[in-house]
Amino acid sequence: xxxxxxxxxxxxxVARHALQQRITSVRVLDERILGVRKAVLLRALTGRQLxxxxxxxxxxxxxxxxxWLHIHFxxxxxxxxxxxxxxxxxxxxxxxxxxxxxxxxYDDMRLFGVVxxxxxxxxFITEHRLGPDPLDSAFRLPLFRRxxxxxxxxxxxLLLSQDIIAGMGNLYADEALYRASIHxxxxxxxxxxxxxxxxxxxxxxxxxxxxAFKSRxxxxxxxxxxxxxxxxxxxxxxxxxxxxxxxxxxxxxFCGRHQK
DNA sequence: TTCCATGTTCCGCA
DNA sequence: TTGCGGAACATGGA
Numbered sequence: 001x002x003x004x005x006x007x008x009x010x011x012x013x014v015a016r017h018a019l020q021q022r023i024t025s026v027r028v029l030d031e032r033i034l035g036v037r038k039a040v041l042l043r044a045l046t047g048r049q050l051x052x053x054x055x056x057x058x059x060x061x062x063x064x065x066x067x068w069l070h071i072h073f074x075x076x077x078x079x080x081x082x083x084x085x086x087x088x089x090x091x092x093x094x095x096x097x098x099x100x101x102x103x104x105x106y107d108d109m110r111l112f113g114v115v116x117x118x119x120x121x122x123x124f125i126t127e128h129r130l131g132p133d134p135l136d137s138a139f140r141l142p143l144f145r146r147x148x149x150x151x152x153x154x155x156x157x158l159l160l161s162q163d164i165i166a167g168m169g170n171l172y173a174d175e176a177l178y179r180a181s182i183h184x185x186x187x188x189x190x191x192x193x194x195x196x197x198x199x200x201x202x203x204x205x206x207x208x209x210x211x212a213f214k215s216r217x218x219x220x221x222x223x224x225x226x227x228x229x230x231x232x233x234x235x236x237x238x239x240x241x242x243x244x245x246x247x248x249x250x251x252x253x254f255c256g257r258h259q260k
Numbered sequence: 261t262t263c264c265a266t267g268t269t270c271c272g273c274a
Numbered sequence: 275t276t277g278c279g280g281a282a283c284a285t286g287g288a
Contacts, residue, residue: 003266032284058267075267076285091285111284112267153277162268171266226266249279251264 002058002073002113003169004135005210010071010079011053011060012215014104017081018062022049022099033093033108035070035116044117045069045096054121056133057166061121068121074112080105130166134203144200148188155191155199156184157248168203170250171226172210176203178225178237183259184252185245229253 002010026045028038050062050069062069071077080089081104088095089107094115096104106115118124131147132139147164158164159173168176177184179202182195191199213219220226223236231253233242240257 006266072267075265077267109285110265110267151276157277160267169266246279249281250267 002075002077003172004055004058004133004167004207005172005214007055007058007060007073007167008135008211009214010073011055013079013081014050014053014060014062017102018096018098018104019050019052021102022047023064023096024099025097027095027097028093029095030093030111032111033106033113033115035114041094041115041117056121056125057130057162058169059121059124059130059166061118061124064117067117067119070114070116070118070121070124071106072114074108074110074114076110077106077108077113080107125166129163131162131164133166134168135207139204141197141200145193145196148191148196151188153188154185154247155182155188156250156252158188159199159203160248160250167207170252172203172206174229174253175206175225178254178259179206181258181260184247184254186260225253225255 023045026042028034028041031038034041044067045064048064050064053060053062055061058072060071078089080087081102082088083102089105091107091109092105093108093111094106098104132143148158151158156173156177159168159176160170174184176199180195180198182199228236228242231242231244235242235255235257238255238258240255242253243256245252
């Protein structure tokens with residue numbers, strides 16, 4: 001379930017459970033999930049402790065001293081903190097054992113994620129050409145206007161491009177445009193100043209709200225488009241008809257009445 | 261059995 | 275240079 005809000009929750013999860021404890025062993029159950037050689041990962045993390053976590057877009061980084069643990073969750077990545085072996089998730093690919101007997105498992109059914117180490121998150125962000133994080137304090141409306149200016153193409157494509165904005169995924173891109181009343185295929189260079197502003201605010205609001213209710217264990221409210229991702233469903237905002245299409249190669253839902 | 265999936269990357273073409 | 279469509283990756287669930 002990993003878009004920006006979910007990765008933010010994983011960061012908090014790691015911070016709550018796994019910091020300031022020695023990692024006694026790292027077990028790699030499936031090497032295909034690794035972005036570095038197994039020996040490199042084990043040497044970098046065994047005997048170390050994680051001291052802090054940070055996030056950029058959908059990427060999690062945990063400080064392990066001379067290097068950082070980096071996790072990208074792909075389509076189905078997940079983290080589990082448990083004691084003993086009974087709680088080991090079905091698709092555990094890497095397990096970190098801590099000195100008090102607790103374990104942190106990276107679980108990933110589809111293997112699209114990555115577990116690796118990297119010397120420096122800022123260098124990683126630069127090298128991988130990640131755009132700004134929409135919840136970063138530096139991400140303000142003037143910056144978003146600069147990002148939008150001079151671009152063409154469908155607005156949803158822009159929101160999904162990690163080199164332009166890091167962290168928006170398929171669900172939240174749809175959700176933000178739904179709330180901003182903008183059609184996902186709308187050409188970026190036809191957006192008015194007011195519409196750009198609306199997208200900026202709806203994007204940030206959606207992400208913050210999702211983090212808030214998910215951190216309380218809640219589900220998406222009924223007024224969210226994600227609760228109506230079915231062709232022909234009724235739009236809870238205006239009563240219009242929910243339509244399905246494909247944008248940027250991704251299944252896209254929108255309200256045919258109020259999104260222009 | 262077939263289709264679909266909250267992601268990313270690479271290739272070819274305009 | 276920018277943008278887009280399509281395919282590939284791996285696997286389970288409806």
